[in-house]
Amino acid sequence: MKQNRKGNxxxxxxxxxxxxxxxxxxxxxxxxxxLSLIAGAVLMMILGKDPIIGYKSLLQGCGLLMxxxxxxxxxxxxxxxxYLDIWTPMIFAALAVAVAYKAGLFNIGVSGQxxxxxxxxxxxxxxxxxxxxxxxxxxxxICMVIGALAGSFIGLLKYKFNINEVVSAIMLNYIFQYIISxxxxxxxxxxxxxxxxxxxxxxxxxxxxxxxxxxxxxxxLGFVLAIIAVVVMHYFxxxxxxxxxxxxxxxxxxxxxxxxxxxxxNIMLAMAISGALAGLAGATYYLGYLSSIQPKVLASTGFDxxxxxxxxxxxxxxxxxxSFLVTIISKGSMYMNSSVGLPxxxxxxxxxxMLLFAACGVYIRARPKRTKDRLDQQDRLEAAERKDSASExxxxxxx
Amino acid sequence: MSEYIVEMRHVTKRFPGIVAxxxxxxxxxxxxxxxxxxxxxxGKSTLMSILFGMYEPDEGEVYVRGKKVxxxxxxxxxxxxxxxxxxxxxxxxxxTVTENIILGMEPQKRLGGFLPVVDIKNTNQKIADLSKKxxxxxxxxxxxxxxxxxxxxxxEILKMLYREAEILIFDEPTAVLTPQEIEFLLxxxxxxxxxxxxxILITHKxxxxxxxxxxxAILNRGKVVGxxxxxxxxxxxxxxxxxxxxxxxxxEKSPFRPGEVKLTVxxxxxxxxxxxxxxxxxxxxxxxxxIFAIAGVAGNGQVEIADxxxxxxxxxxxxxxxxxxxxxxxxxxxxxxxxxxxxxxxxQSWGLILDFTLSENLLLRRYDQEPYCVKGVLHREKFxxxxxxxxxxxxxxxxxxxxxxxxxxxxxxxxxxxxxxEIDQDAPCIIFVQPTRGLDIGAIENIHRQILEExxxxxxxxxxxxxxxxxxxxxxxIGVIYNxxxxxxxxxxxxxxxxxxxxxxxxxx
Numbered sequence: 089m090k091q092n093r094k095g096n097x098x099x100x101x102x103x104x105x106x107x108x109x110x111x112x113x114x115x116x117x118x119x120x121x122x123l124s125l126i127a128g129a130v131l132m133m134i135l136g137k138d139p140i141i142g143y144k145s146l147l148q149g150c151g152l153l154m155x156x157x158x159x160x161x162x163x164x165x166x167x168x169x170x171y172l173d174i175w176t177p178m179i180f181a182a183l184a185v186a187v188a189y190k191a192g193l194f195n196i197g198v199s200g201q202x203x204x205x206x207x208x209x210x211x212x213x214x215x216x217x218x219x220x221x222x223x224x225x226x227x228x229x230i231c232m233v234i235g236a237l238a239g240s241f242i243g244l245l246k247y248k249f250n251i252n253e254v255v256s257a258i259m260l261n262y263i264f265q266y267i268i269s270x271x272x273x274x275x276x277x278x279x280x281x282x283x284x285x286x287x288x289x290x291x292x293x294x295x296x297x298x299x300x301x302x303x304x305x306x307x308x309l310g311f312v313l314a315i316i317a318v319v320v321m322h323y324f325x326x327x328x329x330x331x332x333x334x335x336x337x338x339x340x341x342x343x344x345x346x347x348x349x350x351x352x353x354n355i356m357l358a359m360a361i362s363g364a365l366a367g368l369a370g371a372t373y374y375l376g377y378l379s380s381i382q383p384k385v386l387a388s389t390g391f392d393x394x395x396x397x398x399x400x401x402x403x404x405x406x407x408x409x410x411s412f413l414v415t416i417i418s419k420g421s422m423y424m425n426s427s428v429g430l431p432x433x434x435x436x437x438x439x440x441x442m443l444l445f446a447a448c449g450v451y452i453r454a455r456p457k458r459t460k461d462r463l464d465q466q467d468r469l470e471a472a473e474r475k476d477s478a479s480e481x482x483x484x485x486x487x
Numbered sequence: 488m489s490e491y492i493v494e495m496r497h498v499t500k501r502f503p504g505i506v507a508x509x510x511x512x513x514x515x516x517x518x519x520x521x522x523x524x525x526x527x528x529x530g531k532s533t534l535m536s537i538l539f540g541m542y543e544p545d546e547g548e549v550y551v552r553g554k555k556v557x558x559x560x561x562x563x564x565x566x567x568x569x570x571x572x573x574x575x576x577x578x579x580x581x582x583t584v585t586e587n588i589i590l591g592m593e594p595q596k597r598l599g600g601f602l603p604v605v606d607i608k609n610t611n612q613k614i615a616d617l618s619k620k621x622x623x624x625x626x627x628x629x630x631x632x633x634x635x636x637x638x639x640x641x642x643e644i645l646k647m648l649y650r651e652a653e654i655l656i657f658d659e660p661t662a663v664l665t666p667q668e669i670e671f672l673l674x675x676x677x678x679x680x681x682x683x684x685x686x687i688l689i690t691h692k693x694x695x696x697x698x699x700x701x702x703x704a705i706l707n708r709g710k711v712v713g714x715x716x717x718x719x720x721x722x723x724x725x726x727x728x729x730x731x732x733x734x735x736x737x738x739e740k741s742p743f744r745p746g747e748v749k750l751t752v753x754x755x756x757x758x759x760x761x762x763x764x765x766x767x768x769x770x771x772x773x774x775x776x777x778i779f780a781i782a783g784v785a786g787n788g789q790v791e792i793a794d795x796x797x798x799x800x801x802x803x804x805x806x807x808x809x810x811x812x813x814x815x816x817x818x819x820x821x822x823x824x825x826x827x828x829x830x831x832x833x834x835q836s837w838g839l840i841l842d843f844t845l846s847e848n849l850l851l852r853r854y855d856q857e858p859y860c861v862k863g864v865l866h867r868e869k870f871x872x873x874x875x876x877x878x879x880x881x882x883x884x885x886x887x888x889x890x891x892x893x894x895x896x897x898x899x900x901x902x903x904x905x906x907x908x909e910i911d912q913d914a915p916c917i918i919f920v921q922p923t924r925g926l927d928i929g930a931i932e933n934i935h936r937q938i939l940e941e942x943x944x945x946x947x948x949x950x951x952x953x954x955x956x957x958x959x960x961x962x963x964x965i966g967v968i969y970n971x972x973x974x975x976x977x978x979x980x981x982x983x984x985x986x987x988x989x990x991x992x993x994x995x996x
Contacts, residue, residue, distance in 0.1 A: 327867075329860045336851075340840040346799060346831060347851040348820025 113401050120399070120445035121413065128438040132430060142428055146435075149423025150416050163303040173294050173308040173377045174419050177202070178411040180314055180369035181393030183321050184362045186402040188239075188253075190325055191358035192338030193246075197257030198366040199390025200264040201238045205231035205367035206374030207268045207284075207381060211276065214287030214375060223291040224309070231371035232364040238264075239363020240356050247352040253359070261386060269383035278380065286379040293376035310372035317365065322404040334358050366390070392418070395443040414439055491550075492517040492685050493538065493654060498547035500533055502895075505886060507533040509709040510547070515654075515687060520680055522688045522696040522717070524729050525706030526899070526927035531689045532574075534706070535656050538687075539571040540564035551654075570647030571656040576639050580632040584625055585611050588646045618645055621678055636785060637668040644675070655679065656687045661695060662924065665784050666955060666988055673699050691729070691927040693722045705729050730929040741943050743963050746775030749947035750796070750827075750916045755805035757791045764803070766791045767971035773947040773964075775915065778938065780950040780962035780979075784991050788971035789951045790832050793920045796949070797829040798822050799837070809916060823852060828909035832920040832951070838905045839893050846874035846889035849908050881907035882933075899930045906934060910941060917941055920951040935961060955991075959984055969993040 129139035147153040151168025158166075181198050188195035209230040213223050242260065245251040272284045289296065295307040325331040336344040337354040345351050373389060374381055396414050400406030421435030491514035500508040507530045515521045523531045536542050538549060543559040550556065551567050564571075578587050589610055596606040611627040618625050623641045631639060640660065647655055657676070661669045676686055676699055688700060696703055696717055703720075705713045705728045713728045750773040757766035766788040773779040781789045794800035796807055798819040806815045814822050823829075831837040839848050850859055850870050858869045874889035883903045885891035893901060902922070909917060919938060923931040938961060942948055952958050958965060962979040967990035975982075975990050 327865055329855050329863045329865060332847075332854055332865055336840055336843070339842045340836070342837050343840045343851070345819060346797075346829070346837050347854075348818070348823055350818070 113403070114406075117399050117401060117406070117410065117446055120442055120448070123445045124438050124441035127441050128434060131434060131437070135430060137428055137430055142424060142430055142434075145424040145428045145430075146416055146420030148427070149420035152416070155423075155427075161302070161304045163301075165300060165303050166305045169305045169307065171415065171419055172311045173306055175411060175415045176308050176310045176314045177369040177373035177377060177387075177389050178393060178396060178415050179408065180310075180317060180365050180372060181389050182396040182400065182407045182411050183317055183404060184239075184365035184369060185393050185397035186400075186404065186407060187321065187325070187334075187365065188358055188362040189397060189402045190331075190338050191334040191354060192341065193243075193253050193355065193358055193362075195239065195242070195257060195359065195362045195366070196254055196391075196394065197238070197242060197260050198362075198369065198393055199386040199388075200257070200261035201235045201363045201366035202370030202373055202387055202390055203268055203381070204238050204264045205235040205370035207271075208234045209291070209371060209375060210284065210287050210381065211271075214291045215276075215285065216288070216291070218290060220290040223288075224293060227291050227293065227371055227375050228313070228368065231367035231375075233367070235367020235370060236360040236364040239366065240360040242363075243356040243359030246359075247355050265384060265386055268381070272381060272383045277383075281380065283380040283382045287375055291375055292379055293372055308372070308376060310368075310376050313368065314372070317368065318404045318408055321365075325404070330357070369393075392439065395439060395446075399442055399446045414442070491515055492552055493687075494550040494553075495534070495538070496548045496550070498534070498537060498544045498549065500530075500537060500542060500544050505897075506709050508537070508544070511706075511709070511711050512547075513704050513711060513714060515685060516702075517685050518680060518683055519701040520676060520686045520688060520699050522690060522700035522703040523706065524691060524693070524696060524703055524725060526691065526708075526729060526929045529706040529729075529927065530709040531706055532658055535571065535658065535687060535689055538564070538654075539569060539656060565650055565652075568651055568653040569656070570650060570652030570654070572640065572643045572647065572658060572660060574658045574662065576643050578631045578639060578642060581630060583628050583630050584634075584642050584645075585614050585627040587631060587642055588614055588649050592650070614645060614649065617648055621645075621648060621675060621682070623675060637664055637671075640664070640672070641675075652684070654685045654687065656689070658689045659691075660688070661690065661692060665953075665991065666984075667992070669695070693725055693928075696725070697722055707731050726928060729927070730932075740939060740961075743777070745777045745963070746945055748772045749775050749810055750949065751806075751808040752792070752796065753806045753808070755792065755795060755807065756803040757788070757795050757800055758803045759791075765971050766795065768805070769968075769971070769973050770805075771966055771973060771976060773916070773949055775945045775947050776942055777963045778942055778948045778950055778961050779964045779966065780952060780958040781966050781968055781973075782952070782955060782958045782987050782991055783968035785953050787968045789968050790920060791971075792968075793829070793832070793918050793949065793951050796822075796918060797827065797831075799831075823912075823914075826915040828912050828914040828917045830905055830909050830917070830919045830922055832924070834898075834901055834905055839901060841892075841894040843893060844889065845878070845883070845885055845891045845893055845896070845904060846870045848893050848904055849874045849877050849889070852908060852912060877904075877907045877911060883907060899926050902926060902930070902934070906937060910937060914946075916947045916949070918949045918951070921953060922950070923952075923954065923957060931957075955984055955987060958987070967991055 129143070132139040132142045144153060148155045149167065150171040151164050151166065154164055181202065184198050184201070185195055209227045212230060213226045216223065218226065238260065242253050242256050245256045246253050276284045278285045293308070293310045295309065298305055298307050325335070333344065333349045334354055334357070336347065336349055337351050341351050369389065373387055392414060396411045397407060399414070400410035417435045417438055421432045424430050424435070425432040493515040496512050498508050498511045499506065511534060523535065525531045533542065537544050537559070540559045540561045540563050548555055551569070579590065582590070585607060589605070593605045594610055595603045598604045614627045623645055625638060625641050625645065631642065634642070660672060664672060673695065676688070679686060688696070690696060700717045703715055703717050703725065704711055705715070705725060707729060715725070752772070753770050755766055755769045756764050759765045769792060771779065781792065783789050791800055795802050798814070798817060802815055806813055808814065809822065810826055812825065814825065817825070835841060840851070847854070847870065850873060853859055854865065854870070859866055859873070871889050877883070878889060881903050884900050885896045893904065896904070906922065922934050922938070926934065935957070938948060938950070950958070950961060959979070964976065965979050965982060965987060966973045966976040967987055968974070969991065970993065974993070
């Protein structure tokens with residue numbers, strides 16, 4: 089038993105680190121993140137760069153760390169505000185995935201719902217002359233309604249015809265993508281950028297070219313909305329009757345039916361809420377961060393949000409943390425590329441690894457338990473072997 | 488080398504919050520039928536799962552043929568000629584009998600000298616021979632889905648014999664069988680002993696042990712409380728050891744005083760997905776203070792009747808009336824609120840949400856009512872308060888009280904939770920489907936007592952059970968179902984067990 093001592097203290101540290109089963113919903117994603125950051129660091133070293141400088145450049149690119157020098161009229165705040173600008177749609181999109189996931193549904197159509205919401209809002213309000221106080225709220229409402237309709241259509245197909253939501257969502261993504269491309273290219277195309285005509289400043293949810301403390305910056309109004317959405321969804325899922333029913337349908341549809349819950353109604357509802365949140369993501373993406381729509385392209389935010397949601401344990405608060413991190417990596421990679429010379433793809437690679445490690449959660453979850461059981465057993469045996477109170481105290485201190 | 492073929496020394500196995508096996512030591516001799524008797528959650532299945540390699544003991548040692556077991560896995564157990572028939576069969580339903588038996592160790596031959604293919608033909612013959620030797624008549628080329636439960640069990644037994652198992656573990660083998668089938672199975676077990684096999688029988692049915700077993704170990708809360716020679720020990724003594732107190736086999740039943748009709752089912756027809764009528768023109772009514780029991784072999788439509796009354800299955804034609812109001816097309820919740828409680832057959836897929844906490848499950852019928860939910864907002868503290876009361880009242884045991892995730896609870900306590908939830912609603916009509924399936928004597932006694940208490944309160948009770956004993960001891964009126972039709976409805980005291988059994992087999996018209 090003595091020769092295991094060193095391995096034991098490592099195992100003990102591991103168990104202590106992972107904590108109790110309740111805490112593991114936080115420690116396991118953290119563990120996954122650490123592993124993937126280490127893997128990313130190794131990769132940077134292989135490419136001959138200093139990983140500390142590499143990671144620092146990610147933070148600098150997001151305005152979380154001072155850069156060495158800034159171009160005229162720009163500063164830390166500029167970077168940080170534009171970071172918030174791209175973080176916002178990610179929060180909405182990940183919340184959309186989470187709500188559906190709680191009801192046992194996999195909404196892979198977030199990108200499509202973002203696009204259709206953003207497109208309809210662009211052509212109705214975005215190209216109009218409505219005053220900003222009316223146009224901005226109207227954009228939000230239109231995107232939510234259109235997103236909710238698109239989402240509940242998937243729910244309808246699921247319960248009326250028993251079509252798997254993943255299949256119909258992927259197909260709808262294609263349909264939205266190409267039909268909208270057709271309309272953009274036929275009616276709304278900007279001949280120079282080959283994208284849709286930019287929407288007016290009146291409808292835009294991100295205020296452009298604002299001067300704060302002598303720095304030119306943007307103000308993403310949608311961010312406030314995103315934080316409100318997080319709080320509302322957290323409350324909705326955990327403390328309301330409808331949230332309880334959604335979770336019941338997701339956890340066991342049969343037992344939910346037995347309890348008197350209308351499972352079909354809840355499938356529709358979950359997809360409608362999910363779609364509405366996706367619509368909000370579309371609003372803050374196409375009429376906030378961007379001002380136009382690139383034809384034939386779906387926003388990667390919609391797909392990355394699945395990873396973000398899983399990493400955040402499909403918990404609204406967890407999603408804030410995980411989307412914060414994933415957005416740093418994706419947004420900061422541009423600056424990392426230009427300043428350190430590391431390929432931008434490393435960002436996607438690290439995000440991919442995070443998802444991979446997070447998906448291994450079941451294994452990681454089982455591991456500390458098994459190790460703990462083994463250690464507990466050893467402790468008991470040792471305690472039995474030498475009934476020495478002093479050694480007992482020593483072990484207490486270990487904990 | 489000891490006289491035992493299997494020996495367990497000081498085996499302890501813990502699960503979160505529960506010690507499943509606590510310092511268990513026992514020895515099993517070669518060529519005997521050794522029974523393991525104990526309440527649900529007493530640790531019988533866990534102990535045998537250790538022997539079969541599915542769990543590793545936390546402490547203690549296991550010896551097979553005098554050799555210490557070092558590696559715990561079903562593969563190692565099979566290599567040591569240990570076989571196990573699980574309570575829930577592990578068969579591929581669209582494979583044939585032979586294909587299931589050889590799965591994982593397919594005999595190969597070379598087609599044209601090089602192409603490896605599975606040698607089905609010869610194996611079919613081998614399995615036919617094997618089944619003849621042990622009098623386990625099965626058609627090797629039949630598909631599992633076309634066989635009934637008893638035949639499927641024979642396939643499981645053949646699977647062990649084909650793998651040359653010498654030590655055979657049976658986990659609750661008679662739970663799903665009719666009385667006649669049980670007789671037959673016990674014969675098979677005796678036949679295997681004659682062939683020199685060692686048999687371990689996990690059960691909580693005393694009369695079976697009395698009939699076949701040589702020796703018997705009794706477990707109570709994870710501990711061995713006695714190992715006895717079956718021939719020299721009385722059933723009563725064994726039952727006492729098992730439960731840890733005196734048990735009464737016959738329940739005190741108050742005199743039958745039927746009230747007014749509470750539930751009426753009239754010309755009910757329920758069709759399955761293929762349009763085949765699984766319930767065919769069934770009519771009956773249940774009065775207050777009456778236990779109406781539906782007896783029948785599994786799969787004859789009794790569960791569908793219960794589901795139709797509870798609103799979980801669509802009714803093709805006919806009507807269902809509850810307390811004077813027709814509920815044929817009412818929603819599940821509407822029926823529940825109108826006074827219908829339902830203890831479903833499959834507690835894990837219908838009755839509980841396994842990943843929810845005990846408290847959430849106990850309030851599954853009421854979470855949307857005040858004071859648990861006010862204006863759409865849940866009040867968790869009220870959930871917990873109510874749950875603690877029910878846990879106390881119905882003696883539901885779990886690792887962490889009302890916060891326990893139901894998945895981690897034992898089957899008996901899961902059932903207690905459902906019974907507690909349904910009885911607590913004080914509904915005038917209660918449906919019990921297989922309420923004691925897989926439970927031990929102590930728990931069965933407890934649930935039977937509760938059913939009779941509800942009867943005494945004037946509730947109308949519809950009981951669906953596959954256990955004839957249960958029906959005979961509880962029912963006031965018995966309806967026997969065969970092929971979706973109620974062949975006979977009669978007061979319980981006018982029919983003998985034998986008669987009911989004959990109707991169940993469809994022999995008597």
